Amino acid sequence: MPDNAAPLLEVADLKIEFRSGRETVYAVNGAGFSVRPGETAAILGESGSGKSVTASAIMRLLQCPPAFIAGGAIRFKGDDVLAMPLNQWRRRCGREIAMVFQDALAALNPVFTVGWQIAELFRAHGERSGKKAEARAVELLARVGIPDPVNRARDYPHQFSGGMRQRVMIAMAIALGPDLLIADEPTTALDVTVQAQIMDLLQDLQKEIGMAMILITHDLGVVADVADHVAVMYAGRVVERGKVRDVLGKPAHPYTLALLESVPQLQQNSQSLRPIVGSPPDMAAPPSGCAFHPRCRFATGECKVKLPPKVAVAPGRVAECHHAKSVFNGG
Amino acid sequence: MTRFLARRSVHSAFALVGLIVAVFFLARLTGDPTNLFLPLDASLETRKEFAHKHGFDRPAIEQFWSFVKDMSHGDLGYSLRKQRPAMELVLEAYPTTLKLAGATMVIAIALAIVIGALAAYRPGGVFDRISGIASLAGASAPDFWVAITGILIFSVSLRWLPTSGVGGFPYWIMPITVLALRPFGLLVQVVRSSMLSALASAYVKTARAKGVSERTVIFVHALRNACLSIVTVAGDLTVGLINGAVIVETVFGWPGVGKLMIDSVIQRDFPIVQASIMLTATAIFLLNIAIDLIYVALDPRIRHQ
Numbered sequence: 001m002p003d004n005a006a007p008l009l010e011v012a013d014l015k016i017e018f019r020s021g022r023e024t025v026y027a028v029n030g031a032g033f034s035v036r037p038g039e040t041a042a043i044l045g046e047s048g049s050g051k052s053v054t055a056s057a058i059m060r061l062l063q064c065p066p067a068f069i070a071g072g073a074i075r076f077k078g079d080d081v082l083a084m085p086l087n088q089w090r091r092r093c094g095r096e097i098a099m100v101f102q103d104a105l106a107a108l109n110p111v112f113t114v115g116w117q118i119a120e121l122f123r124a125h126g127e128r129s130g131k132k133a134e135a136r137a138v139e140l141l142a143r144v145g146i147p148d149p150v151n152r153a154r155d156y157p158h159q160f161s162g163g164m165r166q167r168v169m170i171a172m173a174i175a176l177g178p179d180l181l182i183a184d185e186p187t188t189a190l191d192v193t194v195q196a197q198i199m200d201l202l203q204d205l206q207k208e209i210g211m212a213m214i215l216i217t218h219d220l221g222v223v224a225d226v227a228d229h230v231a232v233m234y235a236g237r238v239v240e241r242g243k244v245r246d247v248l249g250k251p252a253h254p255y256t257l258a259l260l261e262s263v264p265q266l267q268q269n270s271q272s273l274r275p276i277v278g279s280p281p282d283m284a285a286p287p288s289g290c291a292f293h294p295r296c297r298f299a300t301g302e303c304k305v306k307l308p309p310k311v312a313v314a315p316g317r318v319a320e321c322h323h324a325k326s327v328f329n330g331g
Numbered sequence: 332m333t334r335f336l337a338r339r340s341v342h343s344a345f346a347l348v349g350l351i352v353a354v355f356f357l358a359r360l361t362g363d364p365t366n367l368f369l370p371l372d373a374s375l376e377t378r379k380e381f382a383h384k385h386g387f388d389r390p391a392i393e394q395f396w397s398f399v400k401d402m403s404h405g406d407l408g409y410s411l412r413k414q415r416p417a418m419e420l421v422l423e424a425y426p427t428t429l430k431l432a433g434a435t436m437v438i439a440i441a442l443a444i445v446i447g448a449l450a451a452y453r454p455g456g457v458f459d460r461i462s463g464i465a466s467l468a469g470a471s472a473p474d475f476w477v478a479i480t481g482i483l484i485f486s487v488s489l490r491w492l493p494t495s496g497v498g499g500f501p502y503w504i505m506p507i508t509v510l511a512l513r514p515f516g517l518l519v520q521v522v523r524s525s526m527l528s529a530l531a532s533a534y535v536k537t538a539r540a541k542g543v544s545e546r547t548v549i550f551v552h553a554l555r556n557a558c559l560s561i562v563t564v565a566g567d568l569t570v571g572l573i574n575g576a577v578i579v580e581t582v583f584g585w586p587g588v589g590k591l592m593i594d595s596v597i598q599r600d601f602p603i604v605q606a607s608i609m610l611t612a613t614a615i616f617l618l619n620i621a622i623d624l625i626y627v628a629l630d631p632r633i634r635h636q
């Protein structure tokens with residue numbers, strides 16, 4: 001896919017808060033990234049950095065209140081997602097954009113058969129014949145590699161193993177050949193061997209359908225293996241983005257660097273494993289200036305008071321750090 | 332499944348035996364019924380004869396054995412006062428109670444589902460707050476007070492409704508309303524809270540992400556799951572009603588098993604008390620099995636255990 005193709009999805013300066021009686025949690029604080037048709041974009045970040053909230057906002061699945069979209073814009077195929085009537089957006093969900101959730105057991109309805117739940121997608125998008133919808137559901141189960149699909153369609157989610165359940169979720173998501181699939185940690189709940197199978201399946205289907213994918217993960221290995229672009233999230237902001245090879249090969253943000261240094265198989269130039277010091281910020285009271293400063297070994301006085309600008313360190317490479325250039329050039 | 336039902340039946344059988352023993356002896360602790368049945372000036376001979384005929388002169392434990400022996404032939408004794416088989420009288424009264432309980436629960440459940448679901452859709456909204464107050468009032472209003480106030484207003488002052496008895500539709504209005512208040516109030520709260528957690532669940536998010544209409548999300552995906560807790564609570568409340576709604580049946584002169592039981596206790600008509608308690612216990616046992624079966628039908632996770 002050429003780099004200058006019009007983006008399929010664009011998230012710009014997105015801000016999401018959760019307001020409750022006593023406190024406000026600033027879950028997303030101006031996150032921005034874009035996804036081009038057919039590409040795989042990874043969103044990488046530790047727990048609580050706002051990955052799932054961002055994904056839910058794109059699908060318009062946030063419960064408002066307590067959630068508030070405090071600013072920013074989401075554009076899908078050029079249309080303003082947040083401004084369009086909800087039922088209009090719903091009709092496009094499932095057909096043009098779909099999502100796979102982390103915990104398939106919770107994300108599948110426990111009281112309906114998986115065949116029914118897949119067939120519902122066809123019914124919701126205009127298939128009038130229940131029989132045809134069921135038949136297409138069986139086809140899909142076969143396509144995602146579930147043995148004995150005719151009988152399995154009549155089973156309930158709890159009768160499947162974790163990996164098979166995630167296959168069912170995937171079947172549901174790709175049923176109508178969407179242009180964009182958001183996969184929120186699709187393999188975190190699974191055994192290592194099964195994880196690889198599910199990632200392979202996702203990649204195969206992506207090629208087949210030609211869809212773009214947003215892969216949310218905190219696994220650097222997965223990012224390195226499957227993604228074209230990566231957006232690194234920290235404390236509700238995308239602190240660095242670019243092509244995977246470039247970002248992982250030569251990080252420009254201290255947080256990306258710290259992530260690389262904390263993972264054994266990926267570090268090439270540094271000798272020792274270095275876990276990231278400190279703990280993730282409390283998003284009800286995020287640190288001033290650069291949110292990473294309490295944990296950053298490059299931090300200076302400026303970092304504590306001033307929000308870092310977006311620094312373009314190289315073509316297609318942006319990092320939000322006061323010292324991005326020096327980190328990039330050998331930090 | 333069959334094992335589950337069998338275990339349940341054995342438990343219930345034990346409970347029933349315990350209940351029979353307790354009722355039999357407790358009833359006799361309240362005193363000798365002879366004095367209540369015979370006129371004040373009855374001679375000592377007549378009294379002795381009455382007591383002997385019904386066995387009240389024998390030790391309680393002996394009375395109990397003959398009671399058990401009769402019962403094993405399906406004979407629950409004669410009413411002391413009405414001179415008819417006790418079981419016959421109870422079986423006559425029971426459908427009246429069941430009809431009242433059935434109509435009450437159907438109305439309470441239907442209303443509670445609609446109101447509870449709407450309240451849960453916008454928690455904290457105006458509708459939610461109003462229905463919250465209404466359901467709390469319904470759940471906590473004392474039924475005898477509501478019944479008497481209702482009679483005073485609608486029967487005595489306005490003369491819109493009959494004060495008591497059975498008959499056409501107007502006779503049903505007040506007993507059902509008074510009886511439905513508590514189940515309705517409790518069920519609205521159960522529906523609301525179970526719908527709230529269902530609507531916040533991941534599977535509802537999945538359904539929305541699939542492009543399913545909001546109506547289907549609420550009334551198919553969420554409600555179908557909320558039904559599980561609704562059935563449990565509604566079942567318990569129904570059990571409470573088929574006991575015979577003692578207060579409501581008495582206040583409204585409703586000739587059901589609750590009223591029959593109260594009258595018989597006051598008159599120490601032991602066979603009727605025993606027969607109605609046994610029948611009620613059996614009905615509760617059957618109802619509990621029905622509730623279990625419904626629950627199993629609703630929740631595939633239990634079905635496959």
Ligand SMILES: Nc1ncnc2c1ncn2[C@@H]1O[C@H](COP(=O)(O)OP(=O)(O)OP(=O)(O)O)[C@@H](O)[C@H]1O
Nearest residue numbers: 018025027046047048049050051052053054066283
């Ligand atoms: N409903 C909610 N109410 C209040 N705060 C919330 C809510 N949902 C999420 N948050 C907060 O928003 C922040 C971001 O959460 P999010 O789920 O997006 O994290 P994540 O990056 O997906 O993490 P993980 O890797 O654990 O899934 C967290 O601090 C979380 O506590």
Ligand code: SF4
Nearest residue numbers: 290293296303321322
């Ligand atoms: S802005 Fe400062 S504190 Fe933040 S990452 Fe860069 S160097 Fe570290």
Ligand SMILES: [Mg+2]
Nearest residue numbers: 051052053184
């Ligand atoms: Mg998440």
